[in-house]
Amino acid sequence: xxxxxxxxxxxxxxxxxxxxxxxxxxxxxxxxxxxxxxxxxxxxxxxxxxxxxxxxxxxxxxxxxxxxxxxxxxxxxxxxxxxxxxxxxxxxxxxxxxxxxxxxxxxxxxxxxxxx
Amino acid sequence: xxxxxxxxxxxxxxxxxxxxxxxxxxxxxxxxxxxxxxxxxxxxxxxxxxxxxxxxxxxxxxxxxxxxxxxxxxxxxxxxxxxxxxxxxxxxxxxxxxxxxxxxxxxxxxxxxxxxxxxxxxxxxxxxxxxxxxxxxxxxxxxxxxxxxxxxxxxxxxxxxxxxxxxxxxxxxxxxxxxxxxxxxxxxxxxxx
Numbered sequence: 001x002x003x004x005x006x007x008x009x010x011x012x013x014x015x016x017x018x019x020x021x022x023x024x025x026x027x028x029x030x031x032x033x034x035x036x037x038x039x040x041x042x043x044x045x046x047x048x049x050x051x052x053x054x055x056x057x058x059x060x061x062x063x064x065x066x067x068x069x070x071x072x073x074x075x076x077x078x079x080x081x082x083x084x085x086x087x088x089x090x091x092x093x094x095x096x097x098x099x100x101x102x103x104x105x106x107x108x109x110x111x112x113x114x115x116x
Numbered sequence: 117x118x119x120x121x122x123x124x125x126x127x128x129x130x131x132x133x134x135x136x137x138x139x140x141x142x143x144x145x146x147x148x149x150x151x152x153x154x155x156x157x158x159x160x161x162x163x164x165x166x167x168x169x170x171x172x173x174x175x176x177x178x179x180x181x182x183x184x185x186x187x188x189x190x191x192x193x194x195x196x197x198x199x200x201x202x203x204x205x206x207x208x209x210x211x212x213x214x215x216x217x218x219x220x221x222x223x224x225x226x227x228x229x230x231x232x233x234x235x236x237x238x239x240x241x242x243x244x245x246x247x248x249x250x251x252x253x254x255x256x257x258x259x260x261x262x263x264x265x266x267x268x269x270x271x272x273x274x275x276x277x278x279x280x281x282x283x284x285x286x287x288x289x290x291x292x293x294x295x296x297x298x299x300x301x302x303x304x305x306x307x308x309x
Contacts, residue, residue, distance in 0.1 A: 027163070030163070066276065074270040081240070085245055
């Protein structure tokens with residue numbers, strides 16, 4: 001019996017692709033818009049869902065978690081930290097910070113490999 | 117720097133596309149390729165973005181160390197355990213009470229302070245990770261996210277979506293609110309099949 005070893009997992013998580021996908025999704029949803037209380041729920045949901053859909057289309061054997069925080073731009077303090085317990089050779093993360101005149105947006109992608 | 121150069125490029129473009137000099141400056145049609153790029157540039161004129169943190173790092177120098185070990189491991193053949201499910205399934209409620217306790221203990225009487233909070237957030241994330249590992253869930257991978265938001269009257273919206281195995285993977289959240297800030301901890305547990 002031969003062990004089937006997936007060749008693409010050797011490369012690990014491709015953070016470059018992930019950050020391009022996320023940046024495009026955020027640009028599409030929030031580009032040129034101002035902060036609006038009525039739409040904000042819909043925007044965060046669509047940013048996250050679209051990023052996830054595009055990531056899945058890459059076709060790699062990964063579980064994804066995408067988190068997005070959108071904050072109205074004003075004078076405030078914001079700290080975020082994350083700590084992960086995983087396999088560093090195959091799993092990875094990418095954080096993209098996007099801002100415009102009225103809001104700040106931070107999107108975080110975590111990708112955890114599925115060992116087949 | 118980037119924004120300024122983009123703005124100067126768009127004005128000669130607009131002049132080229134409407135050669136008939138009408139009194140009003142007409143927006144170029146969506147169907148011309150250059151016009152679409154220009155409209156996109158206008159929309160994104162006020163926005164900037166950057167990539168904050170990436171792991172594995174883009175230059176990949178550290179990642180190679182792990183791969184040698186991993187390929188050596190692949191040559192070893194492990195016997196099948198025939199285990200389809202985790203020994204102990206992730207119990208969200210017990211983890212939630214524990215994390216709420218940790219938050220309450222470490223943030224009791226702590227006021228919002230710009231300089232110390234960046235260090236505190238990393239410290240808290242590591243503490244929560246060790247506590248979750250102590251529960252002893254085998255073959256689970258964990259992701260902890262800690263957020264501190266200062267209360268200054270602005271609105272914030274946080275959303276998460278995931279793709280995972282609904283049977284074994286789960287998440288937990290704990291919130292600690294004080295007068296000057298809100299602390300939010302998210303824990304994601306993924307079964308490594």
